[in-house]
Amino acid sequence: MKLNFFNGSALHTVRFAMCVLLSALLMLSDHHGGYADRVRNALSLVVYPIRFVVNEAFVSLPNATFGWFTTRQTLLRENEALREERLVLNARLERLREAEEENRRLRALLDFSARIDNSVIVAKVLGVDIDPASNHLELDKGAQHQVRRGQPVIDGRGVLGQIDRAGPLSSAVILITDVNHAIPVHSKRNGLRSIAIGNGAAGDLNLTHISRDDDIREGDLFVTSGLGKVFPPGYPVARVASIRRTEGGGHADVRLEPVADLKRVREVLVMIPSAEAVADADPR
Amino acid sequence: MDFSAPSHVSIRLVVASFVFAFALSALPMPDWATLWRPPWVALVLLFWALHAPERAGVFVGWMCGLLLDVLAGTLIGQHALALALVAWLGQGIRRHVRLSAVWEWGLAVFLVMVIGQLVVSGVTSLRGRPVDPWIYLSVPAAGLLVSPSVFFLLRRPWREVEEE
Numbered sequence: 401m402k403l404n405f406f407n408g409s410a411l412h413t414v415r416f417a418m419c420v421l422l423s424a425l426l427m428l429s430d431h432h433g434g435y436a437d438r439v440r441n442a443l444s445l446v447v448y449p450i451r452f453v454v455n456e457a458f459v460s461l462p463n464a465t466f467g468w469f470t471t472r473q474t475l476l477r478e479n480e481a482l483r484e485e486r487l488v489l490n491a492r493l494e495r496l497r498e499a500e501e502e503n504r505r506l507r508a509l510l511d512f513s514a515r516i517d518n519s520v521i522v523a524k525v526l527g528v529d530i531d532p533a534s535n536h537l538e539l540d541k542g543a544q545h546q547v548r549r550g551q552p553v554i555d556g557r558g559v560l561g562q563i564d565r566a567g568p569l570s571s572a573v574i575l576i577t578d579v580n581h582a583i584p585v586h587s588k589r590n591g592l593r594s595i596a597i598g599n600g601a602a603g604d605l606n607l608t609h610i611s612r613d614d615d616i617r618e619g620d621l622f623v624t625s626g627l628g629k630v631f632p633p634g635y636p637v638a639r640v641a642s643i644r645r646t647e648g649g650g651h652a653d654v655r656l657e658p659v660a661d662l663k664r665v666r667e668v669l670v671m672i673p674s675a676e677a678v679a680d681a682d683p684r
Numbered sequence: 685m686d687f688s689a690p691s692h693v694s695i696r697l698v699v700a701s702f703v704f705a706f707a708l709s710a711l712p713m714p715d716w717a718t719l720w721r722p723p724w725v726a727l728v729l730l731f732w733a734l735h736a737p738e739r740a741g742v743f744v745g746w747m748c749g750l751l752l753d754v755l756a757g758t759l760i761g762q763h764a765l766a767l768a769l770v771a772w773l774g775q776g777i778r779r780h781v782r783l784s785a786v787w788e789w790g791l792a793v794f795l796v797m798v799i800g801q802l803v804v805s806g807v808t809s810l811r812g813r814p815v816d817p818w819i820y821l822s823v824p825a826a827g828l829l830v831s832p833s834v835f836f837l838l839r840r841p842w843r844e845v846e847e848e
Contacts, residue, residue: 412775415742419768423746426761427807436760443754450703450755454710527712531756531808538757572757579813600814663715 437565444542444567451526451538451570459666520669521545523553526570535578535598535662537561541670542569550630552671558636558659559583559624560668571670575662576637577603584627585637587620596622596638596656603662605638607654612645616654632671636660693736701728701838702748710755719819722826725752725763726770726800727834730793733774734781735839745771759807766803770796793831797824 430436523541541547543566551563553573561581564574574581579600585607586593592614596605610616620640626633638656645652705724713721725748732740749764756763773796781792801823809815 412742412772416768416772419742419746420765423749423761423765423768426764427759430760431811439750439760440754443751447706447751447754450706451710454707454712458712527710531758534757534813536757 440565441567444570448567448569452540455524455526519672521547521672523547523571523668523670525666525668535575535581535600535603536564537573537575537665537668539571539573539668539670540569542567542571544568546672547571547670551673552631552635554635554669554671555660555665555667557661558638559631560658560660560662560665562630563670573668576658577605577662582608583631583637584625585622586625587616588623588636589617589620590615592616593625593627594622599655603658604641605656605658607656610652610654611650612652614652616640616643616652618643621659622656693732693739695739697838698732698736698739701732704728706751706755709752719816719822720826721823722830723797723800723823724830724834725749726767726797727793727827727831728838729767729770730774730796731835731838733771734778737775737778740771741775742768742771745769758804759811762804762807765807766800769803770800773799790828790831794824794828797827800824 426436426439428434430440521541523539523545526538526540537553537560539547539553547563547566549563549566553560553562559576561573561575561578563571565572575598576583576596577598577600579598581598583596584593585596594607594610596607599606607622618640622637622639624631624633624635624637636659638658640654641657642655643652644655702725705728708724709721729740729745729748733745745767746764749762749767750760752758752763752767753760777792777796781788798820801820805815805819
């Protein structure tokens with residue numbers, strides 16, 4: 401190629417140099433959690449309609465269209481199943497209410513502070529990040545709806561992650577499988593404590609500091625331990641999928657599979673802690 | 685970014701093509717396909733940089749990149765840098781690539797897409813996040829595969845305006 405490759409476009413080169421400089425500044429600022437967040441929030445208002453329309457056109461509309469053609473038979477069957485499920489759930493709820501009442505009495509006796517009740521917001525998943533290196537979900541609720549950074553996000557089955565960025569109208573959830581996410585957990589079977597760290601693109605988690613001799617089996621359920629104060633205790637996180645005990649060293653590699661359906665979830669619950677909990681909870 | 689300069693391409697067409705490219709970028713895709721998502725915005729930008737340089741300069745590319753960063757959830761500035769580079773390269777090679785020679789043009793598109801992807805995924809891996817090495821080739825390859833459709837779709841209306 402000739403040397404006068406960019407001949408006559410000196411102006412473009414100057415512009416390009418400016419863009420490089422600005423990009424570098426923005427990236428550094430964003431990496432260190434600085435001013436770039438405001439740029440992101442402002443631009444998210446422009447991107448929101450695109451996400452919304454695409455989600456409506458390619459996810460909600462097809463679902464609704466196919467749903468419309470469901471046969472009467474299917475509907476009746478579904479209705480029946482739902483009614484049965486409601487009965488079972490109602491019975492369980494009754495028992496739970498009793499237990500809660502008892503719990504409160506005992507706590508009062510022991511002079512413990514009452515467990516904080518969380519309120520929740522139902523949010524729709526607008527889409528997943530198109531960057532394959534990141535495990536994030538985009539939600540259709542933002543700061544306008546009291547969504548803030550660090551709030552836990554769950555679905556009907558277990559923990560999904562926590563709010564990473566809260567824009568004005570939308571927010572991003574960092575999933576528990578992201579390499580930058582760690583969640584304090586304990587085994588439901590024997591209380592063994594550990595921290596579950598995301599494994600990235602693979603879509604599973606790893607337990608840290610597990611020694612060869614720890615009592616841990618395939619299928620063990622790990623729930624939030626409540627340490628770290630971001631997640632309330634007792635919510636299911638993941639099940640042990642495989643254990644590999646190293647021959648020489650003293651530790652074991654434990655792989656967990658998330659309980660929540662991270663890949664196909666359409667609606668999630670964002671937990672809004674009460675005011676006093678917000679005061680002393682530090683996100684991450 | 686100089687929209688006031690005389691041009692044979694209407695601003696409306698340029699804006700519409702970018703909106704469409706963003707929508708395609710936000711399209712939900714199954715897990716296995718994420719490595720093969722064509723770089724729609726970069727393709728449209730490159731097309732305009734080659735065919736109507738007064739409509740899509742470095743600044744337009746940079747702004748589109750910022751929006752794409754928000755859409756993709758990457759660092760603010762990551763796609764902006766890559767797309768500014770794509771626009772700059774497009775304007776630079778414009779005089780050297782015969783747009784009528786298919787293989788020359790295909791090679792140019794592929795190389796520019798590879799360079800853009802190097803910037804985006806390079807920054808991601810610099811941050812210590814895992815990057816599938818295939819992405820450096822799979823995304824530009826997907827771009828090359830769909831590029832005829834983009835170029836054909838955008839070229840027709842452009843020609844009609846020109847003939848008026």
